[in-house]
Amino acid sequence: MPTTASTSATVLTTTTTTPPITYRVKRGDTLTTIAHHFHVAISAIVSANHVANPDRLTEGQTLRIPPARPLKLVATPSQGHAGQAFQLMLTGAVPSETIKFEIDSAASKYTGGPHTASADGAVTATYQTALGARTGIYTVTATGNLGSTAQIRFRIVAAATTSTT
Numbered sequence: 001m002p003t004t005a006s007t008s009a010t011v012l013t014t015t016t017t018t019p020p021i022t023y024r025v026k027r028g029d030t031l032t033t034i035a036h037h038f039h040v041a042i043s044a045i046v047s048a049n050h051v052a053n054p055d056r057l058t059e060g061q062t063l064r065i066p067p068a069r070p071l072k073l074v075a076t077p078s079q080g081h082a083g084q085a086f087q088l089m090l091t092g093a094v095p096s097e098t099i100k101f102e103i104d105s106a107a108s109k110y111t112g113g114p115h116t117a118s119a120d121g122a123v124t125a126t127y128q129t130a131l132g133a134r135t136g137i138y139t140v141t142a143t144g145n146l147g148s149t150a151q152i153r154f155r156i157v158a159a160a161t162t163s164t165t
Contacts, residue, residue, distance in 0.1 A: 020048065021065040025057045036146060039068040041095045041119050068092065069121055073142050073150035081159045082133040088125045090142045090150060093117040097144040101125050104139045117144070129156060 023034065031054050035042045044066045046054050057063075071092035080086060088101055097117040103110045115123045123142070135156050142150045 020067065023063045023065050025059055025061040025063060027059050029057055029059075031057065034063065034065070036094055036096075038065045039092075039094045039121075039146075039148075040066055041121065043119060071148055071150045073140065073152040075140055075152050075154040077154070079155045079157055080129070082129055082135070082156055083131040084156075085126050085128045086154055088127060088140055088142070088152075090117075090123040090148075091121060093121040093123055093142075093144055093148040094146040095119050095121050097121075097146040097148055099123045099142055099144045099148065101127070102141045102143065103127055104141070105134060106136055107134050117148075 021038065023038070025034075031042045031045055031051075035045055042054065045051070045063060048064045048066045069092040072090070074089045076087045076089070077084075090099060093099055095117055096119075098114045099117055100114055101112045103112075110127075112125060112127070115125055117123050127140070133156055135158050137153050137155050140152050140154065142148070
């Protein structure tokens with residue numbers, strides 16, 4: 001009687017999670033100041049602790065602070081042509097933080113106006129390149145007034161030329 005052998009591969013994955021922080025409320029603390037201190041949304045603290053009234057904290061009360069979202073900056077597309085718009089998306093900033101985007105190239109530097117991070121720490125901006133923008137790598141630095149900083153690069157490439165013969 002023939003036998004068949006079967007093999008199975010086990011794929012191991014590692015997930016790194018940061019455990020919540022325990023914080024004891026001090027006199028004068030508010031959810032806003034605690035959330036800013038730990039770079040998390042107020043709603044995340046309320047949800048993690050089933051806070052009935054977010055306007056009332058008790059001195060000595062223990063709160064579980066969920067881990068802050070990782071800071072991430074994405075430029076879409078990552079490569080384009082002069083005259084094209086690039087969307088800049090920052091996630092993981094401090095809620096309500098003021099963020100400025102600076103775009104540097106070999107030829108110039110541009111700093112955009114301030115943007116305010118949403119309650120979940122997201123900010124979106126659009127950078128419109130000029131029709132005559134130089135080809136090369138452009139470095140985007142997002143800097144917040146509460147300490148968030150992230151950097152990404154995008155590339156402007158020469159437009160394809162067509163010839164007529």
